[in-house]
Amino acid sequence: MSYAETHEHHHDDHDHKPTGLGRWLFSTNHKDIGTMYLVFALIMFFIGGAMAMVVRAELFQPGMQYVDPQFFNAMTTMHALVMIFGVIMPAGVGLANWMVPMMIGAPDMALPRMNNMSFWILPFAFTMLLATFFMEGGAPAGGWTMYPPLITQLGDGFPFLIFTVHFLGVSSIMGAINIIATIFNMRAPGMGFMQLPLFVWTWIITAFLLIASMPVLAGAVTMLLTDKYFGTSFFIAAGGGDPVMFQHIFWFFGHPEVYILILPAFGIVSQIIPTFSRKPLFGYESMVYATAAIAFLSFFVWAHHMFTVGMPLAGELFFMYATMSIAVPTGVKVFNWIATMWRGAMTFETPMLFALSFVFLFSIGGFSGLMLGITPADFQYHDTYFVVAHFHYVLVTGALFALMGGAYFWLPKWTGHMYDEKLGQLHFWLSVISVNVLFFPQHFLGLAGMPRRIPDYAVQFTEWNMISSVGGFVFGISQLLFVWVIIKCIREGKKADEQVWEGARGLEWTLPSPPPFHTFTIPPKVDEATAHS
């Protein structure tokens, strides 16, 4: 039974939507809140991107060019905080808001008012964070990891940084609780757990990671706060504490956090690849179990971020082997994506191009991660540009590319219009080429010994830095094209039908494009044909 059939009976009385600013400020609608999340993430993407441009401009040549070292460090720190907490996470939650209820046949999120609060915290929290630029002592410059004792020397911005983290934690935890309540409680009758689309599965698991790890970060920064203002000595050896303790607590949050960033991306790619291969996802069950295994293991690998800090040998070995073991479920996933494409009737529209480049380039980031996970090798790579190259491959060509692929994939569904395929592909090719020019040379720089988080460097690193900066500028400018494609799609894109993509399967594709304000106010009946793709 498709949506259209059940919808006829009460077509008139359900599609009235609130108007004016109140529609957005007071929303209890998952689609509107999802849109706000996505627009917010896009705006923050350009703010964080501008900071990266400052970094690449300064590093174009050796010597000090444009900014002083303190401001340079503020740029790297704030770039990370904005991109992680203001772009990748909100974009992922935005997609979840839009898609999860439609994919499981629910009318909305389980707790719609709390959903709105999860979103509206973000603009307030980032106002606090960005305001630190105008305070005495400037913006946080000690790295996004906020290691003491450096971070406690920050000026007036310090408490604002700490409270921003608390605030964002509140938002994330409420969002995660909402997603869990929605998926566990709001599935349409007949939609069992093993019929859920993989995007929904990755979000269940991400939500558990959020609930288990964000409070730990809140605890860690609370201790920073009391160390600075209340005379405690958690991270001060003279009082019996240990600065390394902060690193342990931080990374107990920090490593699950990187899977919070990437698992939704895995989910998106697992929706796109079957659609454009016109085949069901290969090894659906193993994908679910692999995702769960990655999430579980992510709680036992945190110290691989701190191999050089001086841990006992047993600790170094344990965390090395635990880290290596994550490669197994990740390998299962990459294998399954490739096996899905095997002998598929493939076409290469923009979402598929982003998904394909995700599989290749995320794997590069995965492999460089394995290199970093080898303790003795890490002693060489630690805190060099190799690390920067690694995590940008997994976060930019990984998480971000998947999010962009997801945006192109679902844009026709959201807006009811097709985006311009030629421009979309142009955006893809510009991005994929420039991003490799940007980050691949950083592997060489790191292996040659260039440290990260410095505004100046030895002259032998000049050529690769110049190339990297050029790639960075082109990548930055290319993203303006993305905004243009979205605007053009909304304003003049040609009408999209409900199916949108020939190979698309799942409940969301049975709805009209754009879907009415309220969908599935009557539970749809789920059968094999509309179950997961």
Next chain:
Amino acid sequence: MSNPQDTYFIPEPSKWPVLFSLALFLAFCGTAFMFNQYLATGNMPGFGSHLLLLGFVAVFYMFYVWFRDVIDESLSGVYNNQVDISFRWGMAWFIFSEVMFFAAFFGALFYARVYSVPWLGGEGAGAATNEFLWPAFENVWPLLATPDMTVDGLASKFTEIKEVIPAFDIPAINTIILLSSGATVTFAHWALKKNQRAGLCWWLFATVFLGFLFVILQAGEYVHAYNDLGLTLNSGIYGSTFFLLTGFHGFHVTMGATMLTVILLRSISGHFTKENHFAFEAVAWYWHFVDVVWLGLFIFVYWL
């Protein structure tokens, strides 16, 4: 499920979520300004503390109006079984997130006791640490004198602890109080399930009383620690872990007792029926959680 349209409840647009975010924003900014001013001048009151007060009042008002809406909806009968289950999922995972919040502080305590203090004392991998930093420092727990006191003596930036609070004194009494309150809230639940409102209210009243009694005794311990024992936030890692863990817990007891008070008032007004009383159960869950955390505190902070 005869009429499927009845299975979903979606609330109307609401002003409270965005205003609640604004209220929290004011409270956070106020606290931050207050801390900055305190560090610069040694004075708490000022612009920041006024902003904090405003934010605090606003947060409370938001709790009030938001919950008022939810209670009105609940009493008017628009909630169905599915909404009830969503609330259950929400509360359960909220409590789990609180467990993880406490885990961070327990983690700090265990790290200090198992690693940092023994290493500073020269055990195992810490031999060189001890040799180079404070060679005269020895690993003991409770840690009364901080490592730097072995060199700086009274010039240390920390204060020495004369004595710690023994487990089998007020803390043991507090344990009995909290465990009893866990029992009384269960008796209240039993009374509710038998539709005995008087029993419900009296047992709830007893629970609230025990909860606030715990907070008062705990506050008395803090005064004693600060005035007589030299045990303060500033007395090294022992004082740090002691006050953060017990303080954070005490804050949760206060919140839980306040929530119980609201439930008591609602019980007196006859809001709950034997079938429909999730608000009661949610607060009872929270209360048991606070109880269990205390047992962890009693064992690892006071006793062992």
